[in-house]
Amino acid sequence: ELNVNGAARRVNAGPDRSLLSVLRDDLDLTGAKYGCGEGQCGACTVLLDREAVRSCITPLSRAAGKRITTIEGLEQDGRLHPLQEAFLETGAMQCGYCTPGMIMSGVSLLAKGANPNDAEIVHGMQGNICRCGTYPRIVAAVRMAALRLKTQGRTA
Amino acid sequence: MTGELTRRDFLSTLGGGVVILCVAEAADAQESGRRVRGGGDARPEEISAWLHIGEDGIVSVYTGKTEVGQNIRTSLSQAVAEELRTPVAGIRMVMADTDLTPYDMGTFGSRTTPTMAPQLRKAAAAAREALADLAASEWGVDRKAVQVAEGKIVAAGRSAGLGQLTAGKQLVQKIGPDVTLTPAAEWKIAGHSVAKVNGRDMVTGMHRFASDVKRDGLLHGKVLRPVAFGAKLASLDDSAAKQIPGVTVAHEGEFVAVAAPDAETAEHALSALKAEWKTEEGQPSDSQLFAYLKANAEAGEDRQAQGSIEQGMADADRKLSGTYTVAYIAHTPLEPRAAVAEWNTDKLTVWTGTQRPFGVREELAGAFNIPQERVRVIVPDTGSGYGGKHSGECAIEAARLAKAAGKPVKLVWTRQEEFTWGYVRPAGVIEISSGVKSDGRMTAWEFHNYNSGPSGSQITYDIPHHRILFHPSKSPLRQGSYRGLAATANHFARENHMDEIAHSLNLDPVEFRLKNLKDQRQRAVLLAAAEKFGWGKQKPAPGHGFGVAIGFEKGSYLATCAEVAIEGGKPKIVRVVQSFECGAVVNPDHLRNQVEGSIIMAIGGALFEQIRFENGRMLNPRLSQYRVPRFADVPLIETVLVDRKDL
Numbered sequence: 001e002l003n004v005n006g007a008a009r010r011v012n013a014g015p016d017r018s019l020l021s022v023l024r025d026d027l028d029l030t031g032a033k034y035g036c037g038e039g040q041c042g043a044c045t046v047l048l049d050r051e052a053v054r055s056c057i058t059p060l061s062r063a064a065g066k067r068i069t070t071i072e073g074l075e076q077d078g079r080l081h082p083l084q085e086a087f088l089e090t091g092a093m094q095c096g097y098c099t100p101g102m103i104m105s106g107v108s109l110l111a112k113g114a115n116p117n118d119a120e121i122v123h124g125m126q127g128n129i130c131r132c133g134t135y136p137r138i139v140a141a142v143r144m145a146a147l148r149l150k151t152q153g154r155t156a
Numbered sequence: 157m158t159g160e161l162t163r164r165d166f167l168s169t170l171g172g173g174v175v176i177l178c179v180a181e182a183a184d185a186q187e188s189g190r191r192v193r194g195g196g197d198a199r200p201e202e203i204s205a206w207l208h209i210g211e212d213g214i215v216s217v218y219t220g221k222t223e224v225g226q227n228i229r230t231s232l233s234q235a236v237a238e239e240l241r242t243p244v245a246g247i248r249m250v251m252a253d254t255d256l257t258p259y260d261m262g263t264f265g266s267r268t269t270p271t272m273a274p275q276l277r278k279a280a281a282a283a284r285e286a287l288a289d290l291a292a293s294e295w296g297v298d299r300k301a302v303q304v305a306e307g308k309i310v311a312a313g314r315s316a317g318l319g320q321l322t323a324g325k326q327l328v329q330k331i332g333p334d335v336t337l338t339p340a341a342e343w344k345i346a347g348h349s350v351a352k353v354n355g356r357d358m359v360t361g362m363h364r365f366a367s368d369v370k371r372d373g374l375l376h377g378k379v380l381r382p383v384a385f386g387a388k389l390a391s392l393d394d395s396a397a398k399q400i401p402g403v404t405v406a407h408e409g410e411f412v413a414v415a416a417p418d419a420e421t422a423e424h425a426l427s428a429l430k431a432e433w434k435t436e437e438g439q440p441s442d443s444q445l446f447a448y449l450k451a452n453a454e455a456g457e458d459r460q461a462q463g464s465i466e467q468g469m470a471d472a473d474r475k476l477s478g479t480y481t482v483a484y485i486a487h488t489p490l491e492p493r494a495a496v497a498e499w500n501t502d503k504l505t506v507w508t509g510t511q512r513p514f515g516v517r518e519e520l521a522g523a524f525n526i527p528q529e530r531v532r533v534i535v536p537d538t539g540s541g542y543g544g545k546h547s548g549e550c551a552i553e554a555a556r557l558a559k560a561a562g563k564p565v566k567l568v569w570t571r572q573e574e575f576t577w578g579y580v581r582p583a584g585v586i587e588i589s590s591g592v593k594s595d596g597r598m599t600a601w602e603f604h605n606y607n608s609g610p611s612g613s614q615i616t617y618d619i620p621h622h623r624i625l626f627h628p629s630k631s632p633l634r635q636g637s638y639r640g641l642a643a644t645a646n647h648f649a650r651e652n653h654m655d656e657i658a659h660s661l662n663l664d665p666v667e668f669r670l671k672n673l674k675d676q677r678q679r680a681v682l683l684a685a686a687e688k689f690g691w692g693k694q695k696p697a698p699g700h701g702f703g704v705a706i707g708f709e710k711g712s713y714l715a716t717c718a719e720v721a722i723e724g725g726k727p728k729i730v731r732v733v734q735s736f737e738c739g740a741v742v743n744p745d746h747l748r749n750q751v752e753g754s755i756i757m758a759i760g761g762a763l764f765e766q767i768r769f770e771n772g773r774m775l776n777p778r779l780s781q782y783r784v785p786r787f788a789d790v791p792l793i794e795t796v797l798v799d800r801k802d803l
Contacts, residue, residue, distance in 0.1 A: 014420075017420060021418075021419050021420065024368075025376075025418060025419060028370060029361075030361070030364065030365075030367075030368035030370075031360070031361020031362075032361070033365075033367070033490070033491065033539070034367065034492075034568060035490050035491075035492075035571065035779075036571040036778070036779040036780075037570060037571055038571075038778060038779065038780055040778070040779035040780050041490065041779055043490055070361070071359075071360065071361035072360065072361050072362075074360070075360055080356075080359065080360070084359040084360065087355075087358075087359045088351060088352075088355045088356065088359055091349075091351060091352065091355075091745055091746070091749055093225075093352065093355065093358055093359075094225035094226070094227065094540070094749060094750075094753055095224055095225025095489075095490070095491070095537070095538065095539050095540040096225070096355075096357075096358030096363060096537070096539070097225075097365060097489075097490045097491045097539030097540060098490050099358045099359055100359075100361040103359060121787075122787040122788050122790075123788075125787050126786055126787050126788055128786075128787075129490060129779070129784060129786060130490075131488055131489060131490045131540055131542075131757070131784060132225050132540055132753045132757075133752060133753035133754070133755070133756030133757050133785065133790075134749065134752070134753060135756060135785075135786075135787050135790045136752060136790060136793060137749065137752075138787075139787070
């Protein structure tokens with residue numbers, strides 16, 4: 001039994017299966033991507049409670065009893081998360097393959113420190129690769145979302 | 157001809173409305189390392205795109221081009237919307253599906269905006285005019301009084317949606333190249349920063365890349381890879397793998413692969429295969445690469461020549477020479493090669509990320525010896541390519557497995573497979589000899605590129621005696637197209653050499669370049685970058701240096717000024733100012749995005765990317781071993797777009 005995006009989901013999988021393959025293949029949540037299989041690129045990033053993890057190297061056993069949030073679970077009542085909106089407004093993508101992982105890493109960063117500066121964003125996002133090279137726009141998107149969350153007086 | 161058949165069938169399924177067919181013009185051939193990729197695909201004089209306005213008013217545009225992150229789904233929508241005088245939201249792009257879209261040679265060589273966009277604009281302009289003609293005759297009004305604006309046809313107080321006038325009829329029109337287009341200076345939709353049309357699907361994870369495609373009864377595949385390049389299968393024992401429930405083993409010649417109901421079982425079955433390999437020893441290694449490329453080079457051919465090098469050298473006060481090398485580098489698209497293959501009776505459908513859907517269809521038809529119309533290749537918007545996804549090996553592997561298993565199969569290459577069994581950006585050796593007067597006027601330029609490719613080697617400098625040659629060579633690794641092709645390598649070598657000349661004469665590198673440049677577009681971008689950078693206004697801080705480079709390729713001009721620091725003995729790029737001119741800009745924000753992304757991607761090749769290999773084996777086929785640019789590598793980037801709406 002897993003708690004995924006606020007819903008209880010039953011899966012028939014061994015404890016050593018990677019969380020990424022369970023999400024993608026068993027639950028058809030394909031937003032988290034395979035990029036390297038060794039936790040180097042961040043395309044598979046999801047949240048366990050509020051912590052960003054690389055789901056490709058996270059065994060299912062580690063996710064048990066935790067709240068799993070994937071990119072599909074960020075939108076609430078038809079409203080995008082401020083960071084999703086900021087990605088759209090800053091055009092922080094090209095091919096879009098890294099985008100879900102980038103957003104999940106960014107959400108985790110925003111949840112930790114309400115108002116990170118550029119250096120903190122760079123440091124916090126260093127484990128995610130965008131091969132298209134939209135990094136400056138992603139930094140701008142995280143900054144924009146941080147500002148909006150601060151004005152709204154809430155955390156990610 | 158299969159295209160004709162498909163098109164006729166297709167037109168009959170469209171129903172009423174306006175259909176505009178565009179006839180293709182001859183396209184430039186594409187070069188990639190040694191040979192022309194897809195050289196078998198001579199583009200027939202054929203319909204290159206079509207556009208349909210349904211009676212529901214939906215404008216559907218059909219093109220074989222693929223979206224790989226360059227944002228053409230958006231920019232082509234803008235091109236059509238502009239001429240149809242209709243909002244971008246009313247345009248539906250149907251792309252890269254061999255059953256639905258006309259033949260296209262492939263999405264490469266920076267050709268979509270210069271060649272496909274004008275064709276679609278012509279189709280849209282022709283559709284607009286046809287609808288206006290129709291309105292004039294239906295309504296009995298003067299043709300000149302009919303306007304098309306905001307997605308409506310309007311005249312004398314009457315108004316109709318774009319799809320309302322055809323009344324069950326299908327109006328088919330074939331257009332050639334002689335349609336008049338709206339000048340760029342009058343653009344209202346093109347030329348503006350429209351956001352990525354499917355951006356929402358990207359930020360919500362809803363977009364399905366090829367690797368996300370799901371089918372009923374889908375199996376997961378894994379391929380047994382040789383232990384080294386050139387290794388041959390000596391023996392195979394697949395008995396243990398076959399005993400695992402649900403596992404299919406496919407074995408045809410050198411191809412050995414497994415399919416299983418889930419990825420874990422497929423992995424398990426792969427490791428249960430016992431194979432012995434006969435390896436080919438004595439293959440070249442990266443340490444001998446450059447000597448190997450030179451030793452195996454052909455005599456080569458002139459790409460550009462004028463005057464006599466001997467005369468130019470005799471006229472020179474100072475002579476210089478230099479050798480420059482570029483390593484093999486990997487495209488490393490974040491989405492590795494992936495395919496889902498499904499056989500329905502005798503028809504094969506494959507979803508895959510490729511820049512050449514029709515080329516891959518041909519490869520699949522060849523692999524299974526079936527006619528091309530029995531193969532459908534569908535390319536969902538793809539997790540990037542950078543020239544690295546021209547080939548169909550993954551599609552063929554998935555299709556073989558699907559055939560053997562009798563069920564649809566998904567195959568996603570691992571990162572290690574992507575590094576090892578894809579192809580790489582050609583490595584190269586570039587040798588330059590030059591002659592210059594002591595006042596900085598260039599007299600001679602002799603340029604030899606070994607293996608990496610000729611593109612971007614032409615000079616815009618005004619040098620009376622010059623000779624530029626490309627020498628194909630034997631490549632130890634499988635090589636192919638890469639973003640910008642050899643332009644990066646040739647610009648790197650040429651512009652470094654120009655700086656060396658400037659320094660040897662104690663001349664300012666910008667002034668030295670201007671002294672040898674008459675090309676006005678090239679001068680304009682250089683001056684624009686220098687101004688934005690503040691060139692000549694300040695001296696670099698201790699441990700920092702300023703550099704400049706200019707270039708021309710594929711109809712675009714650019715100039716870059718950079719500030720580089722040495723930190724802990726290693727170069728760190730602090731600031732980059734780049735000016736870019738490609739004629740009339742279709743989407744300024746997306747162009748800036750591409751320029752920024754290209755700069756960042758190029759930092760990897762310039763500073764740390766390098767494929768290492770030894771005796772037929774890759775030594776760094778993982779992201780933990782092959783470093784690509786990350787957030788902390790990014791300099792301050794400023795782009796200056798020189799928008800030439802007059803060109």
